[in-house]
Amino acid sequence: MIKMLTMDEALKLLRDGERRQWLIADWSWHISGSGNGGVYIGLVRGDTADNCLNDASWTVSKGDGLTGFSMWWEDGEERTEYSYDPASGESWPLVIHREFHGLEQDQFDLLEEFRLFHNLWHDRKTDNYFKVLADGTKQKVVFCDSSGAMLVDTAAIRKFCAVRGLKILLQVDSVQFFDEPQEESSEEITDSALCASRHVTNDSISGKPAFGRFLGKRLIEALPIEKCGVWPYEDESTYESFIIGIHNDGSDAVFTSNPDELADYFGKNADNPHYLTPVHFRKDVLKKYLEKPSLYSVEDGYLRCGSMWGLRMDNDHEDKVVVFLGDLGRDLPESEQQYWRSFNVRPDGGLSETCFKRSFLAQFADPTNPDLAIKFERRKLLEKWHEAFGFGLYVDFHKDDTGVLADLRVPISDEWTEFDRCTIAATKVFIDYLNESQLAKLAATEIAAMKANDPDKPVRGIDKLQAWLRQNGGINPPEDLIASLRLLQDLRSKSAAHRKSSALTALLTDRGLEDESPREVYRQLILEPMLEYCRRLSEFAENHIQTSE
Template sequence: MAAGPHHTDMEFLMAEHGEGTWVTVFEHIGDLRSGRQGALYCALADKDVSARAMADYGWDVQIGTDAPGFVTSYSGGEETSTYYPRSADPFQRLVYQRTFHGRKDGYIELCEEFRLLHNLYFDAKANQYITFDEAGDEVVVVKLSADRVEVRRSYLRSFMAATQRDLLLYFEFTHHFNDPVDPIESVASDTLRAEVYSGGAYVAGYKYFVRIVGKKRLLAAPLHECGIAPFEKAKRFEAFLIGGDDDAPILHTSDPATLRDYFGGNPDAPHYLTPVFFRMEVMKKYYGSSDYEIEDGRLSRKGAWSLRLDNNAPGHVSVFLGDLGRELPSKEQLYWKSFNIVPDGRTMSHANFARSFLGQFHESENPAHLFKQKFTRLNKRWAERAGWELFLPLADKDRHFFDDIRSLLTNEQAEFDALILCLAKTTIDSLNVKGIRKSVEGGETDKSIALLGQLLARLNVPDAEAYVTLLHGVQTVRSTGVAHRKGTDYEKAVARYGIDANDYAEAFNAILLQFVRLFDALLDDLGE
C-alpha cells in the first residue's frame, strides 16, 4: 500500500497549520465529486475553555453566524425571554459566513473586535483588510475570497495575546480512493486532536475513504507580548556616522535616551543636536510619492510621521542625531542609514543654524523653496489686487508638476529634463493669457511669453527683457530636449542660455533663482 494525501494533511496539521506567515481560518475544500472535501474553521476561547475543548475531537462551533437574539427560559411556570448580543456559548467566531437563503448572495464577515483593535481598512477592490505600520506603509492583514480567509499570523497572535484567548483551529479532511492506502494513527494531545476514520467509500466511483477531523489549539502569548499600546515592542535605533572618515568611521546610536542634552544628561555622549549628513538622493523616494510632504525644514508622511531636517544646504541633507531616533520609525532609519555620509567638513545651512540655535527667523536658502514660496505669494497678492490670477491653478492631476519642483538630487540629464518640464508647466503653460491681454493695451498676441513681456514693460519692471529671455530659454530647452528628441537645436539652446551640461544641478538652481527675482520684482510692484 502507498501513502495517500491524508498523510500530507496530517503532516500539514502537525507542522504547518497556524505556524506560517498566513493562517487559514476558514476554507471550504473540494467537493464529493473530486474525491476530496473538507473544511477549516476557527474560534477563540478563554484558556480554561480551550483546554477543556481539547478533551475530544469534535468541533465546538459550526460554520455560520453567531447572531444575536433571544433565549427563552422557564422558571416557576413563567416564560422569560432574554436578549443576548451573541450566543451564550463561550466560543468567539473570528469569521462569519453570512447567508440570505438565496434572496441575496452571501458573503464573509470578519469579527468586529478584531477589525477595530487593529484599525483595519477594507480594500473592496482587492477584497482584503489592510492596516498601516509605524512608517505608514500598507500591511495586508486579512485576505478574503468566497471560500477562504487567511489572516497574517503576527496580527492574529497579537489579538490572541490582547484578549488572552486561545485559538482553536478546526479541520475536517475526507479523501476517497480506489486503491488501498497506508493507514495513519489518530493524534491526541493538549494542542492537537486529530481523529482518523476509514472504511468503504460512500461516493460513487470510489472504494475507500479516510477522514481526519479535529482541532488544533494555538496558545495565547502573555498580555505584554501583544504589541499594542501600552505594550508596544521596544523601538529599534540605528547607529549613524557622526565623525571620522570612510576608513575609520565614528558611529553612535540615535536613541535619544543615550544622548547628551542641555540638562546634564549623558555628559560623555554626543549631543542630541549633533548633525548627521546624508546624500541628496535620500530625498528621491519622498519626491516620487504624493504620500509625502516636503517643506522648508520638514519632511512628513501623511498620518504617520514627521521629521525636522535641514534641506537648505547645497549638496547634502542633514538631520540632528536625536531627531533621527525620536522622529523616524525604525524601518525609515534603515533607509536613511543607506545614504549616510561622514561629515568631512560639511556643515548645516545658515538658515538651520539660525532657526535651531539662535531662535531666529531665517528665509530659506534653497532655490526651490524660495521659488515655491514667492510663486504662491505672488499669485495670491496678484489675485487680491488685480482680481485675476497671474498664473492659472494647475488641474488636480497636474498638481505634481508644482510639487516636484526642487533642486536636483543628482546631476543626471533625466532629472534635469523632468524638472524643466515641471517648471514650464507651472509657469509658462499656466500664464493667464486672457487676464494679461486685458491689462495690456494693444495686447493682441496669443503668445504667453510675449504678453508677459508687454506686461513687465508696462509695469516698468527692471530687467524685463532678461526675464523674457529666461522664459524663452526654459520654453526652448523644454521643446527641443524634453518634448521632442534631442538634437542640434537642443545643444544650441543649452549653449545659448548658459546651461552647463557638466553641472545641471547648479544650472537649474540658477534658473530657479532668476524666477525668484522675477517674482520679487512683481511683488515690489504690488507693494510687498
C-alpha cells in the same frame, strides 16, 4: 493557484499550525468531480477550548450566533438576556458571515475587536486589511488570495489572542473524489493539539469509484502576553548611533541618539555630546521621501510622514542635510534611524544661516537653497497675483498630481532619468497648470491679433500668458520671461518627452553646457530662470497693487 485541499494537504495544514506565516481564516471550495470542503478559524476559551478536541467535528461554524437573546428558567421564573458572543461567549468567529437570503450578495466582516486592536486600514476596493507601520508603509495583515481564501497573519492573530485570553481553533473539512478504487480505511488522528478523522470508501458518489473525507481541527496557542507588542508590553526602544566628529586618531566619533543620554543646557549628562549636536547626511537621504509624495512631505526645514512623525532638519544646503542628534532619536522611528545612518557622513561645515537664525536666534528667515526658494517664491507669486488681478495665474493641481511639487528641485543624482523627471515636474507646475481659460478671456483682443498674424499656429498656454501681459501689463510688461517658459517646454520636448537626440546636444552646446552634468543643466536652464520668473512676476503684481492704491 491552489483550487482545493486534498486530505493529505488538509492534515499537513493542521500539523504545520503556527509554523505558517499565514493561516487560512476562511475558505470554501466545490470542484465538480474533484471534491469540496472548507477551512474556518474560530477563537475559543474556557470550557470550549478545553473540550474542543474531544471529537473532530467543527466547534465554531460559519454563521454561528453572534447577537441574540437567550432564555432560561431560574427559581421558577423565566429569564431573558441579550448577548453578543465575542464579548461574553467562549467561542468567537474571526470572520463573520452574513447572508441576505439570495436578495443581495453575501458579505463577510472581520471581527471588529481584532481590527481595532491592530488599527487595521481596510482597503475597500480589495477587502484587504493593512497595518500602517511607523515608516508610513502598509503591512498586509488580512487578504484574499487568488483562490478566494482569506488569509491572516499568524503572528497578528496570536498577539490578539494573547491579550484576550483566547486560543486559535483551525478547522478543516475536505471531501476528495478518486478516479480509481482505493484501499478502504478509517482512522482517528489525535495528539495534544490536534484531533481529526480520515475515512476512505469505495462507495460510489458523484459517479466516482471512491471518495474520502478528512475532518479535523487544531488548537494554536496565543503568544505570551509579553510579546503582544502594545503598551505596556512594547519592545524596548533602541537608538541608532551616528557620526558626530573625528577622534584624534582619525577614526569616526560616534554617539547614540538616545535623548536620555545626551547633554542639555541644564547640566544633564554634562560629559556627553549635546542634544543639539549637528549630524550630517548626504543629500540623497531625501530621495526616498521625495519619490513617495503620497506618504512623505519634504518641506523647508521639515520632513513629515503624514501626522505619524516629523523631523526638523536643515535642508538649506547644496549637497547635504543636517539634523540635531537628539531629534534623530526622539522623532525618527527605529527603522528610519537605520535608514538615515546609511547616509551619515563626517561633519563638514556648520548649519546654514537660515537654520541658525531660526533655531538659535528665533528669527524668521527665508530659505536660500534653490530647491526650497523656488517653492517659496511660487507661493508668494500665487498670492500676489491673485491679490493684484483678481484671478489665479495657475489652477489647482489634479488630485493625481498633488505630489508634483516634490520634484521641482535640482536632481539629487547626476542621472538623465532624474533630470527628465524633474523637468516634467517643472513643466507641469509652470506651464501645464496655467489658468488658460482666464488668461484667454482677459486677453481676447491680443489673442485674436496673434491668430490673424499666423492663422496656422495654435495659441497655447504660454502664448495666452504672453497675450495677457501684452494686453494688460501696461507700458513695460515682463514679456521677456516668456522665453524661460519656452526654453523649459523645449527641454521637455528634447529630453524628457522623447528619446534623446542631436537636438538636445545642439541646445546644450548653444548654451555652453554640453560638458555639464544633468544637475548643473537643470540648475542653469530651469531652476534659476524659474526663480527669476516667480520673483519678477511677483514684483510686477506688487507694483500693480501699489499703483492701484
